[in-house]
Amino acid sequence: MAALQERILILDGAMGTMIQAAGLDEKDFRGDRFADHPAPLFGANDLLCLTRPDLIRDIHMAYLEAGADLIETNTFNAQRISLADYDLESEAYAVNRAAAELAREASDHWSARTPDRPRWVVGILGPTNRTASLSPDVEDPGYRATDFDELAEIYREQAQGLLDGGADLLMVETVFDTLNAKAALWAISHLLQERGEAVPVTVSGTITDRSGRTLTGQTPEAFWNSVRHGVAAAFDGGVPPWCDDRSSEGDAHRTGPSPGVGLLAAGLNCALGPDQLRPHLEELSGVAECFVTVHPNAGLPNAFGGYDETPEAMAAAAHDFGSAGFVNIIGGCCGTTPD
Numbered sequence: 001m002a003a004l005q006e007r008i009l010i011l012d013g014a015m016g017t018m019i020q021a022a023g024l025d026e027k028d029f030r031g032d033r034f035a036d037h038p039a040p041l042f043g044a045n046d047l048l049c050l051t052r053p054d055l056i057r058d059i060h061m062a063y064l065e066a067g068a069d070l071i072e073t074n075t076f077n078a079q080r081i082s083l084a085d086y087d088l089e090s091e092a093y094a095v096n097r098a099a100a101e102l103a104r105e106a107s108d109h110w111s112a113r114t115p116d117r118p119r120w121v122v123g124i125l126g127p128t129n130r131t132a133s134l135s136p137d138v139e140d141p142g143y144r145a146t147d148f149d150e151l152a153e154i155y156r157e158q159a160q161g162l163l164d165g166g167a168d169l170l171m172v173e174t175v176f177d178t179l180n181a182k183a184a185l186w187a188i189s190h191l192l193q194e195r196g197e198a199v200p201v202t203v204s205g206t207i208t209d210r211s212g213r214t215l216t217g218q219t220p221e222a223f224w225n226s227v228r229h230g231v232a233a234a235f236d237g238g239v240p241p242w243c244d245d246r247s248s249e250g251d252a253h254r255t256g257p258s259p260g261v262g263l264l265a266a267g268l269n270c271a272l273g274p275d276q277l278r279p280h281l282e283e284l285s286g287v288a289e290c291f292v293t294v295h296p297n298a299g300l301p302n303a304f305g306g307y308d309e310t311p312e313a314m315a316a317a318a319h320d321f322g323s324a325g326f327v328n329i330i331g332g333c334c335g336t337t338p339d
Contacts, residue, residue: 003069004265004291004329008322011122011295011331012063012071017307019045019055028052030070039087046078047088049099056099060106066338069119070170070329071107073099074160078124079154081146085129092154093161096123117322122202123167125158125184133178133216151183159188169200174270176206176215177283182230189231200264202293202329203227206271207280220284224266228289231262267293268332270333273300273309274317281307281326294321298335307335 002008022028029041031051042045049056060071076098080089087259100123107119130136130146137143159170170188175181181203188201205223206217215221266288274296285292286296295318299309314332321327 008068008293008327009069011293011329012060012068013295013332013338014071014334015059015074015076015337016045017218017335018059018062019048021337022055024048024052024055028055039085041086041088044077044083044086044088044192046075046095046099047091047101049074049078049095050091053098053102057102057106058232058315059127059223060103061109062338064106064110064119068331070121070122070331071103071119072124073103073165074168074210074240075099075124075158075162076174077129078161079125079128079158081130081150081154082126082129092157097165100162100167102333104166120168121166122164123159123165123170125155125162125170125172127174127176127206127210128154130180131216132178133177140247148179148183148186151180152187154186156187156191159184159191163191163195163199167199169202169264169277171202171204173204174206175203175223175227176208178205178214178216178218178226178230181205181227185230194311201231201262202265202267202291203263204267204269204293204295207268207277208271208298210272210276212280220280221287224284227263241331261291265291265293265329267295267327267329269293269295270297273297273307274314274321276300278317278321281321282324285326292326293329293331295331295333295336297333301335309335311337311339 026042029044029047029051033050038078056074056191063071068200073094078092083089083092103121111118116225132144132146132148132151135141135143136145172181172184192199205214213219268277277296281294298307302308318330
């Protein structure tokens with residue numbers, strides 16, 4: 001993506017916030033296809049790619065009209081582990097492919113309107129609702145609700161659907177456990193090698209609170225080193241197919257990934273607002289040998305579960321991050337809208 005060497009790219013904002021604002025009910029999630037599904041489906045946002053594609057398409061279009069260069073697929077929970085909450089494991093591939101096709105359609109529409117400014121589709125792979133590094137049972141610290149092999153399998157299926165639907169790049173996002181992320185990178189790497197494709201990959205972690213660490217205890221620098229090593233281990237020779245042999249001289253934020261690093265971009269998203277996230281972003285920006293991405297929440301949740309940061313405050317934070325040289329891609333997470 002040569003555009004990253006020329007300017008900061010704008011990522012879209014929250015999908016869940018926009019879906020919640022639409023005032024949907026159970027019928028919207030079921031549609032005709034799942035009218036007789038045995039389990040409740042309200043809240044299965046990813047499923048709307050199949051049952052309310054018009055809504056998801058409109059959300060993409062709203063973000064593109066607002067100026068987004070990159071739009072994320074509505075697939076945060078679209079893998080078998082998370083879809084199992086709704087007895088929808090068998091729909092994982094279909095949801096991901098449909099999600100990518102919807103984003104592709106919207107992206108292509110705007111790219112055709114402005115040929116000098118193309119738009120791109122980011123295929124999203126979320127963290128799942130399980131962790132491979134920690135036990136969910138305090139009485140049994142050795143227990144794991146999932147493992148590397150299971151995660152690699154479900155991420156492979158998800159990535160397959162996203163790529164078949166037309167995603168330009170993949171993002172493993174909201175990472176709270178880098179072992180989960182490494183499973184995703186492993187799955188993606190082998191899938192790309194089999195397909196003979198060179199699709200860029202980005203990884204975005206989550207600092208869970210003001211401790212400045214992920215859920216599994218990593219600082220931003222430790223997070224970077226972990227995913228960097230995960231990429232190196234996933235590919236033959238440590239170099240993924242989208243890396244070239246260009247020199248790493250100069251500022252990595254301008255020249256792009258150094259040979260062998262393997263990630264198009266690494267970054268942080270969710271959990272914190274821009275003010276709380278700033279020092280952690282600065283730390284990551286200082287060590288990452290690739291482009292840097294960030295999409296913070298619209299502040300911290302208020303007592304009613306909403307977000308109070310104004311569009312003007314978010315814009316000021318984005319300007320600050322860019323002026324400081326911290327980022328190459330900036331967008332919004334929970335609570336953000338096209339405004």
